[in-house]
Amino acid sequence: MTTITATPITVLAEETPPPAARRRRRRIRWGTWITLAVISLFGFAPVYWLLVTSLTPSDQVFAFPPTLFPKEVTFAHYATVFGNEAIFVYFRNSVIVSVITAVLSVIVSMYMGYAFSKYRFAGRKSLMYFVLSSQMFPQALLLVTLYLVFAQFGLLNTYLALILSFTTFTLPLCVWMLKGFFDALPDDLIEAARIDGAGPWRIFHSIVLPLAAPGLVAAGLFAFVRGWNDFIFALTLAGPDRQTLPPGLVNTFISEASTSWPALMAASLVVSVPVCIAFILLQRFLVGGITAGAVKG
Amino acid sequence: MTTSRVATPDAAARRTRGAPLSERTFLAFLLLPGIVLLCAIVLYPLIRSLISAFFDENLLYPGMTFVGLQNIIGVLTTEFGPLLTQTLIFTVGATVAPFILGLALALVLNQTFPGQRFLRGAFLIPWLIPGVVVSFLWMWIFDANYGVLNGILLSVGAIDSPIAWLFQTDTARVALIVAKTWNTFPWIMVMLLAALQTVPAELHEAAAMDGAGTVRRFFTVTWPHIRGVAGLVVLLEFIWNFQHFDTIFVLTGGGPAGTTNTFATEVYDTAFKGYDLGHAGALGILWMALLTVLVVVYVWLSERGEKGAHR
Numbered sequence: 001m002t003t004i005t006a007t008p009i010t011v012l013a014e015e016t017p018p019p020a021a022r023r024r025r026r027r028i029r030w031g032t033w034i035t036l037a038v039i040s041l042f043g044f045a046p047v048y049w050l051l052v053t054s055l056t057p058s059d060q061v062f063a064f065p066p067t068l069f070p071k072e073v074t075f076a077h078y079a080t081v082f083g084n085e086a087i088f089v090y091f092r093n094s095v096i097v098s099v100i101t102a103v104l105s106v107i108v109s110m111y112m113g114y115a116f117s118k119y120r121f122a123g124r125k126s127l128m129y130f131v132l133s134s135q136m137f138p139q140a141l142l143l144v145t146l147y148l149v150f151a152q153f154g155l156l157n158t159y160l161a162l163i164l165s166f167t168t169f170t171l172p173l174c175v176w177m178l179k180g181f182f183d184a185l186p187d188d189l190i191e192a193a194r195i196d197g198a199g200p201w202r203i204f205h206s207i208v209l210p211l212a213a214p215g216l217v218a219a220g221l222f223a224f225v226r227g228w229n230d231f232i233f234a235l236t237l238a239g240p241d242r243q244t245l246p247p248g249l250v251n252t253f254i255s256e257a258s259t260s261w262p263a264l265m266a267a268s269l270v271v272s273v274p275v276c277i278a279f280i281l282l283q284r285f286l287v288g289g290i291t292a293g294a295v296k297g
Numbered sequence: 298m299t300t301s302r303v304a305t306p307d308a309a310a311r312r313t314r315g316a317p318l319s320e321r322t323f324l325a326f327l328l329l330p331g332i333v334l335l336c337a338i339v340l341y342p343l344i345r346s347l348i349s350a351f352f353d354e355n356l357l358y359p360g361m362t363f364v365g366l367q368n369i370i371g372v373l374t375t376e377f378g379p380l381l382t383q384t385l386i387f388t389v390g391a392t393v394a395p396f397i398l399g400l401a402l403a404l405v406l407n408q409t410f411p412g413q414r415f416l417r418g419a420f421l422i423p424w425l426i427p428g429v430v431v432s433f434l435w436m437w438i439f440d441a442n443y444g445v446l447n448g449i450l451l452s453v454g455a456i457d458s459p460i461a462w463l464f465q466t467d468t469a470r471v472a473l474i475v476a477k478t479w480n481t482f483p484w485i486m487v488m489l490l491a492a493l494q495t496v497p498a499e500l501h502e503a504a505a506m507d508g509a510g511t512v513r514r515f516f517t518v519t520w521p522h523i524r525g526v527a528g529l530v531v532l533l534e535f536i537w538n539f540q541h542f543d544t545i546f547v548l549t550g551g552g553p554a555g556t557t558n559t560f561a562t563e564v565y566d567t568a569f570k571g572y573d574l575g576h577a578g579a580l581g582i583l584w585m586a587l588l589t590v591l592v593v594v595y596v597w598l599s600e601r602g603e604k605g606a607h608r
Binding site (some may be wrong): 275 | 319320323324326327328330331332334335337338339340341342343345346349398401402405408416418419420421422423425426427428429430433434435437438440443445448449451452479482483536537540542543546547560561562564565568569574577578581584585588591592595596
């Protein structure tokens with residue numbers, strides 16, 4: 001987890017370093033800095049370019065050589081994005097779908113995670129592996145039939161189609177994350193409540209659930225991001241008036257004869273911001289959950 | 298403590314049998330919503346689309362006719378070979394490159410220096426950005442007319458005329474791998490950093506005192522500790538890239554002339570642009586067969602890892 005600070009590994013060796021070792025360590029320092037510089041350039045230069053393009057006046061964006069450091073800054077492209085009615089509809093759809101997905105996903109996965117954590121039953125192991133491996137089935141393939149199923153029930157072009165799909169695909173990670181939280185709660189606590197005469201329903205909802213609150217928030221945020229970022233399902237299952245931002249932006253910008261790059265970059269930043277905020281809010285839990293969900297298996 | 302809720306299979310069996318009815322009803326209630334969703338959204342569509350492989354089924358006309366293995370043989374004798382090659386090029390490239398970058402970065406960030414905490418957070422940005430935005434951004438960077446990559450290369454004289462990166466097979470393939478690598482390496486860094494922090498510092502100190510150099514220490518001390526996580530990360534990435542859709546669909550759309558198509562984009566196009574569900578199902582069944590092998594290896598490995606952890 002990122003919050004744990006690494007211990008310096010060469011403390012002891014530093015006391016009496018032989019000359020050869022000292023020289024070697026200096027070389028290592030250089031290697032470290034060069035590696036960091038190269039990877040930073042690769043990692044951050046595109047982000048810089050995203051930001052700069054969205055703030056550069058159009059005449060400079062399409063100039064040669066490219067204006068790496070713009071002389072003036074404009075917010076005109078952001079005005080274009082926020083003034084676009086279609087984008088506002090996509091934004092609203094994204095918020096509705098992602099928020100409901102988050103709530104639904106937390107409800108479904110907290111029950112399932114609790115069952116996996118505190119109950120032993122026939123088929124538990126197989127069911128756990130089924131949940132885990134469901135994220136590995138190719139979504140492009142599922143989508144083909146899912147499209148027909150939703151069409152049959154008249155659910156195409158509805159929020160419900162997107163919410164049900166997204167919720168299901170968040171289950172593997174959310175269930176695992178919450179199972180981890182429930183695992184950490186002592187069994188004696190539940191046993192004590194049972195001896196006091198509390199039924200399983202009450203034990204879960206008034207004793208266990210409040211203790212797992214941080215986990216619920218983390219799982220909800222993850223599900224929100226999953227719904228917010230999805231492309232292929234929103235592209236296929238929803239029409240223009242129900243589409244979320246990712247396919248919406250493709251439809252708005254890419255299908256045009258000439259792409260309005262600065263406006264697209266501005267829109268891209270606007271789409272990315274909620275996700276980054278969601279992550280900053282609960283970085284600790286999310287990193288822990290991702291590590292646990294993916295590796296522990 | 299008289300009753301232990303976890304532990305041996307023996308105790309587990311006793312618990313389920315001896316449980317009062319309300320406990321059992323409650324368990325069913327806990328599991329049911331998740332199971333219903335998974336069956337409706339994952340299991341049924343999966344089985345249904347695999348069944349399509351054996352039928353002549355098309356969105357343009359109603360009904361389905363049984364054709365046996367005809368669809369599958371058709372796929373095997375035509376596009377399967379190139380498709381597998383193209384999928385493997387993308388998958389291997391987009392797994393190996395981010396792994397190397399992520400490992401290097403994790404090793405760097407595992408040391409203490411000012412600003413290292415900040416960098417750990419900042420490097421997550423490429424991974425947090427929605428996949429579609431990643432595609433937009435790299436599409437703009439690789440743009441043939443006004444792209445910054447051409448601009449810089451022309452300015453320093455590395456190339457004489459602009460290159461249409463996304464419209465030539467070789468460069469388009471590299472471009473896809475670069476974009477996906479940029480998106481993925483932070484996640485690998487996070488996973489490996491978490492693993493690196495389980496390496497006891499004393500081991501490093503002891504090895505350093507015995508005169509082991511950095512490279513030697515990496516292979517004898519660090520690597521054995523992170524090997525398990527590294528293996529699972531690579532395998533997971535491989536599985537995910539093997540079915541990756543977003544970047545390819547937006548950045549190249551499978552082009553030029555279908556040379557960057559993978560199973561994911563080909564199945565999508567066959568079903569939603571060609572309306573040929575039988576053909577899409579046939580592609581899907583072969584794709585699933587390959588994926589299943591990978592998933593079985595994953596489950597086996599994580600099973601082994603879990604046993605190791607409990608020992």
